[in-house]
Every structure is written in structure tokens, then in C-alpha cells.
Amino acid sequence: MTNQPLTRRRTLALTGSTLAIGLAGCLGDSTSPSANNDGDGSTQGDANQDGSDSDDHDHDTDHTLGHPEEHIEVTMESDDDVHHFVPHVVHVEEGGTVTWVLDSGVHDTVAYHPENADLLPSSTERRIPDDTNPWASDVYDTAGETFELTFEGEGIYDYTCTISGHGHRGGNHHGGGHHSGDQTHESTGMVGRVIVGDPDLDPDRQPALRSPSDELPEAARHELEQFNHQTRDALQEH
Template identity: 75%
Template sequence: MSDHILTRRRTLALTGSTITAGLAGCVANGADQFTNNGNTDGTETSATQDDSDGDHDHDIEHTLGHPEEHIEVTMESDDDAHHFVPHAVHVEPGGTVTWILDSGVHDTVAYHPGNAAVLPSATDRRIPDGTDPWASDVYDTEGETFEITFEEEGIYDYTCTITGHGHRGGGHHGGHQSHESTGMVGRVIVGDPDLDSDEQPAMRPPSSELPEVARHELEQFNDQTRDALNEH
């Protein structure tokens, strides 16, 4: 990623059922608690990322099982493909994930019924019970960021709602597929959660209402999560 000046930042802290966040415009309970935390400094993280030439490696087990304090995830587009890179990350309780726009137009939206207005497939809840969802702004300028501090141990799945040429909303827009339907989904693992599906909704089989490619990606995440966390 280039040293493009970071122009906007949104910051959230997830602590059980409470969310505090960067600036108004994010869809989340407690959005009136948003505060402006200024710009990031663009520093690198220790998270391993995939190649940026469009040949993205989905074998991300090296990032799982070894939680970090802070990980950066880039939001990328190349040709007709869209990606969160790395696709799945593992942070410590109290750890932070920063999403950075590398290319294209993107957002990051948690799978939760509370986000159904911008993501119809969010009726399939895939974040821990008792936690509120996040939904970032739509980012279209390289270097823009959105940041969450995850206090609650668990597994959090999310996607990008963008369709067509920067339009927001699930499904199709003007004949264009959504980024979700092309497999632009991501996962954040926090701490060492119980992998029982009764405890972690994200470990359940994805709903048939989700796009096929997104379901496939989420099923892969579940396999990789079990493999990585059962080894520790």
C-alpha cells in the first residue's frame, strides 16, 4: 500500500453490549457516543498479508492461533475481485483491528440483524450474543480507515455491502453483484473463545440466504478456526 495520507478515521470499542465509535454515520447501538480520534500515523503491523497482485492466498492459518495486539486489514479491489486482506485475523482481548482502504470502494459491516437495512443477509447473526454490530461508513479514498477495539472474546464475521459502482446495499444493484456475493467476507477472532456453535454463532453453518461464494468462504473460516485454535 502506498504512503497515501489517511484522511478519515472511525474508531469503535466493543465491550459486551456497549459500543463507542469514531464519528456519526456508523450503524450501531450507542452511535451517539461517537468521538473523533483524529488521523492514524500509517504505521505497519505485524500481521501477514496476502499478495496484492490479485492472486490472494486463502491459507491464512499462520495468522490464527497467535493473537496480536493490533492488526491491519486492507480493503482491496482488482479487476472484478474484492478482498479483505488478511481474510481472517486473530487479536487479543482488548486488541484492535484497523481496516484501511487500499483500492476500490468498500465498507465493513457485521453480520447482525441490526444491520439488515444495509445488509439483508445480516439476518444471519454471526457475532457473539450480547455484542452490538458495527457498520462503517462507505470509503472511496485510498488510506481511509475504520478501527475497532474488541474487548469481548469471541468470533466476529463481517462483509462488504457495496454493489455496482460504489452503491451500498445487499444483493444486486443495476445488474452488478455485491462484493459480498463475490466472497468479500472477513473474520475477527478475539482471544481463545469456546468454539461450540451454541456459544459462537459464527461457528454455525452459514444461512442458505447468504450468497453461495460467501457461504463457502465462511465455511472455510470455520474449518481454519477449528484447526488453529484446537492446536493451542
């Protein structure tokens, strides 16, 4: 008989300015679709500023930006000192759901928003639509644990992992974080994006499409700039 990891699920609905939270428990296998989307649907590793490839494992996916889906899974992965949300960028329908599944390591998923400044001291900028509330998951350390959000509002939502190399949140609760020199997963480029529906690509309406703040770690800024190129290329084609 195969032992299955206990999965803890938290479900939220992002609707305008409201946030509904529900909890449920279930059993399920941890999964790892291992994917990194480019705007044209191709899959390839991320390049660091020095031209090296930050990915040392295959990223394959059937998901193509520009073709929103009802439900998508994103795995949270660690491999030595490399940390990823996989796929990095996903596209769901209005009312669609994203489920983050812990594959390996210790991770969380936290939206870029001033209200999350205590968890994410490197930046207090908003990178989700103006009329939506932010999310901040629990810290997950058991393979198979999940965090689920339903996105009712069209838009572009950026998020990151706040965990430090010691397995704690990098915010003020543990005295660590970007400012104290304790490297967080965000500082290694562990950021992600959810595109919902067919959003307006005007940065005045979509804060995520603005150039990232200089307060963010360099690797995170690099990834978010790449997301902006991918998003514009994919959505302008459809």
C-alpha cells in the same frame, strides 16, 4: 515532498452490549500487507467452487492464527472484479484492535447482524457473539481511509462488504443488493472474520461457527465455511 492520503479514522470499542464511538483525523500512507491466513499459518489463495484460484496476487503475512496479537491491520482491496479483506481472518487479544485500511476500490465493513438488515438484505442472521452490538462503517472511497475497532469481548466476529459494483451500498438505501440482481462485493466472497482471545468453539456460544444461512451468496457461504475449518484447526491446536 511525498503527498500522503488523508486518513479518516473511526474508533469503536465492542464491550458486552455497549458500543463507544470516537472520531479522529490523521495522515498516513495506505498499506497493503496482502495476506490470506490458513489455520496453520500458511498462506495461499482462495479456491472457488469450480477449483479456480480467486486470488491473482500474492498474499504474504507474518500473522498466524492461534497466536493473538494486540493490533492487526486489514486492507480492503479491489482488483478488477475481485474484492478482498486482507488477511481474511485475523486473531487479536481481548482488548485488541483491528484497523481496516482502504487500499483500493470502494468498500465498507459491516457485521453480520439483524440490526444491519437495511445495509445487508442478503442475510439477517447474527454471526457475532450474542452479547455484543454490531458495527457498520462508513463507505470509504479514498485510499488510506481507516476504520478501527477495539474488541473487548472474547468471541468470533464475521463481517462483509456491502458495496455493489457501482460503488454504492447494496442495501435498501440505493435500491440494489443481492435480491435485485446488482452484484455486491459480498456476492464475490468479500467476507472476513475477527477471532478475539481464546473463544469457546461451541456453535451455540459462537454463532459464527454455525453453517452459513442459505440466504447468503454462494461465494460468501463458501468462504465462511472455510473460515470455520481454519478457526477450529488453529484454536484446537493451542
